[in-house]
Amino acid sequence: MPKIHLLSPRLANQIAAGEVVERPASVIKELLENSLDAGATRIDIDVEEGGVKLLRVRDDGCGIDPDDLPLALSRHATSKIVELDDLERVATLGFRGEALASVSSVSRLTLTSAIEGAEQAWQVETEGRDMQPRVQPAAHPRGTTVEVRDLFFNTPARRKFLRTEKTEFSHLEEVVKRLALSRFDVAFNLRHNGKPVLALRAAQSEAEARRRVASVCGPAFVEQSLQIDSERGGLRLWGWVGLPTFSRSQADLQYFYVNGRLIRDKLVAHAVRQAYRDVLYNGRHPTFVLFMELDPAVVDVNVHPTKHEVRFRDSRMVHDFLFSTLHRALAEQRPGDSPAPAQTTVPELITARPGGLAAGEFAGQQPIALDSGAGSQWSNWTPPERPAAGEVSQQLQGLRQLYAEPVPSQPLPVSEPGEIPPLGYALAQLHGVYILAENAEGLVLVDMHAAHERVTYERLKQAMDSEGLRSQPLLVPESMALSQREADCADEHADWFARLGFELQRMGPESLAIREIPSLLRQADAAQLVRDVLADLLEYGSSDRIQAHRNELLATMACHGAVRANRRLTLTEMNALLRDMEATERSGQCNHGRPTWTRLSLAELDRLFLRGR
Template sequence: MSRIQLLSPRLANQIAAGEVVERPASVIKELLENSLDAGAKRIDIDVEQAGVKLLRVRDDGSGIEQDDLPLALSRHATSKIRDLDDLEAVATLGFRGEALASVSSVSRLTLTSCPEGADQAWQVETEGRDMAPSVRPAAHPRGTTVEVRDLFFNTPARRKFLRTEKTEFSHLEEVVKRLALSRFDVAFNLRHNGRPVLGLPPAQTEQEARRRVASVCGPAFVEQSRQIDSERSGLRLWGWVGLPTFSRSQADLQYFFVNGRMIKDKLVAHAVRQAYRDVLFNGRHPTFVLFMELDPAVVDVNVHPTKHEVRFRDGRMVHDFLFSTLYRALADQRPGDQAEGDEAPVPGAAPVSQPTVSGLDAGVFSGQQRMALNEAPATWNATPASAYVPPAAPPAGAAAAYAGLYGSASAPAQSLPAAVEGEDVPPLGYAVAQLHGVYILAENAAGMVIVDMHAAHERITYERLKQAMDQEGLRSQPLLVPASMAVSQREADCADEHAAWFQKLGMSLQRMGPETLAIREVPSLLRQADAEPLVRDVLSDLLEYGSSDRIQAHLNELLATMACHGSVRANRRLTLAEMNALLRDMEHTERSGQCNHGRPTWTQLSMPELDKLFLRGR
């Protein structure tokens, strides 16, 4: 091999450009981040031919001094950090000082800027080579404009790898949308080939912020999402979480920001996946626009050239906070909550209380299930049908007339009395009929409700099984012959560190050597499962994410199967009393909007929607 030698500045710049400038969207990301770091409140973007011919970004930020303009185009020159302490607590989007130098090495770049208080703007130009930039006077208002023309004109091989104009512009537009979501206080205007594409005014109020999210993600997302805001241990998570019924076939509506920076992180993805596990249909992806705020000193954003990945100092705490916040937000979504994400229930919604075993559930838990859950038989004495009472006292007036419907499941069918105007009606209303032994038809204040009775009862039964298991705990079953397994020393150390956690979940691991573990006890519910691969998967999760839910996931799968077999079956005829008991239980059960497999349990048809079907009012 030849001797080591320094690369020419031009070659070094083009190698750096390969890391920073992948396509026009990469350029727009760097330019917009610089504008935001400069304190811009309005950013105008003009694009021609998806950015290959022209990219122009104009902002009203703080601007660049005349003497600093040549430095702005130099590698590793930045105003955003000074020393190592600054690097360990980065609070800006850009900080490496490579962007403009890399972009200018593969394009014809013009930078014009007028700092605040200056009476003269200045301009600097480069043309894709290592040239001494010259600065000259220019006319420009306060702020900065960067023009990038003829991208990759001097590297034709790179230009060949670009996609069609439509594809490249879609990537570029996506970058603008991400940054528009990260800064609600900044106005963004995007034009392509002279045609306006995005016009987003500043969003100062919550309503304006919702409007911006609707402009970027679509109004359906805002209508089918829940707004959250939670804070704990120096961490804050806020934003919008899509309902499980508003899922996607691809993970293309997922925005997660850490201190204003859009990231895609494995730890975050794992926590979100866990939170949605019980309510999302197989193969579907959740939707969300979430913002996490924390001390910049406890997150490292300098771990990847694109800065899309971060590293948290305490990853386990972040993971647990994300999971618990999202899990609770999804669990608290019940019939009666407003679709816009407001936490206030609609008028007439009964107060939330713990589920009560209804007449419909009498005898649903078999002796085998009770044994599997290690419950004392007395604990599982289902409430007799004659003793069943509604979860909440029925409201006065019209609803009181329905009190008889909450009683015995074996009561004969009753016809509904005429409704009294002006009285509150529960969110899911009152049953009026059963369709083909599968669906319950109910009438509420908004119109008609259709319920899949098996799916709904399956969720109710499943949640009660989980609740019972949480209250009574897990019982371990010793293995007649302990199972020995060879592991790495790192995995064995991990098992030692989390020994108490394994024990809590009903599993006992004993270290037999530097690289050997013995499985001595397993949860009774999983006594038929193959314990070794389960333990390996759990250890893998603990090492990568700091936590694991695989044991709980296996337990939940078994409980879901039990709930499915223990729930009311299709084609079973129910009385009005039984149907109304099921509706009331749904209103007081967590996650009752989806069955254990993620399918919806009920849907609403409003009166305007019904009128539209029959062309009424036209």
């Protein structure tokens, strides 16, 4: 066995660099965080060959005192914390004091800085193998410039793992964008091989902040997102959340910041997924740029070397706040409150058909009578399978009412523009599938089955929530073998399980018996459902799996109960559905997350037909 010995400073720094410096993007992250911590209002970034040849970051921050320059390149040297208590209220981005030492150990680094009122600037240089810094006078305005040349020149094995110049720069650009979103008050300029890539001016107003978000995330995101700002119990959440119809195939447009620090956190991801669960198309990912602000003392940012993960002191409270805020924001949207769902312009939609279309006139189709009102249902359908004891069917009877007020039968009554409903008034049906309506802005297209499916689904959930989940005793209780931790969790949440229709009995230190289950979920694997719920409770402090299973059944019933394609509707029935959509939560998407309606404004129609040219 070799003798134990101390590592040389150079080797120790190179090992530390493996944690901090993975690629050029890692270096840029550390340098930009230092600039922001120094109070910079403008940051210029120059990159050559994807960052391998050169990374230069220049800021107008407070600068570094000349006597501190050599120390700045030492390990565990920082101006941001002094004692252990400071770690409990970290309010800066970089505080470990390892970044510059790690970067300088695998590159040729030059740091030039000047403080306010100094007669001249000073510069310190170091190379990877020579850890003795050289200090000399230099010319520089107030602030700091860090040049990193020939990254990994002295560790060729690490350099071989770098990707192409294009790939490395793509990662680097993404880091700049993330930090630019975290600080709207700072200007960012990025150049690659001498060519401007990003030029983001400091945002001093809400409109300018929206423009920055549009520059980073694309104009479509801002146009198809909801702006939120909610505060409760010392937590504040603000920013932008994409409409469910503006989803992505990958989770590549998701930015979540805690006190200005971008994080990737399982608890946050779970809360967001729960909020979107009822409105997102299968396999799609939501989009958001969100900022959470809370007391630094209740969040630990020192749990990972790259500081991408955090630990909340009260994770249950944070999870519930995130979920409830986003869930409410998505649910409260009505057709008149937000832009139309994202659409793809299809020229065929405006191609004239010989003979035209008459409202509600399609051969071979029978009219549908409408049982409507504040909770409209179509009178000639029944659920495909009625639950035991008539649990839901009894609630459905209460939904069948007549409309309290007549619906206009004329396509567009004479009225002031402000009096026209958001979805307007029906003009006709198209192929027995779509409703064509006219509103103040232009043409509205509605998928009548998808829209009625959402309306029916929301009414079923409301009826179920008003009565709750009924229990059904098991003839033979089902035993479960669990860990003691899981069994203790079941005991702790026994009242919560009971409200959801489960009766669980502790049989031993590591066993439970299921005596009652929700009658609506009698076909589900009760034991597996309880295990999954307990896993959520232990991991996140909450679970919506029982409600999700219930909603899946209600969604199936709503799908079978919604008006089918190729059914003729009268103008009154079509208008009734439009009014129901305007009053129903989440009516912009069907139960499967697909859009229920879209709009073509007069300006868009004019462009399609080249009017005014």
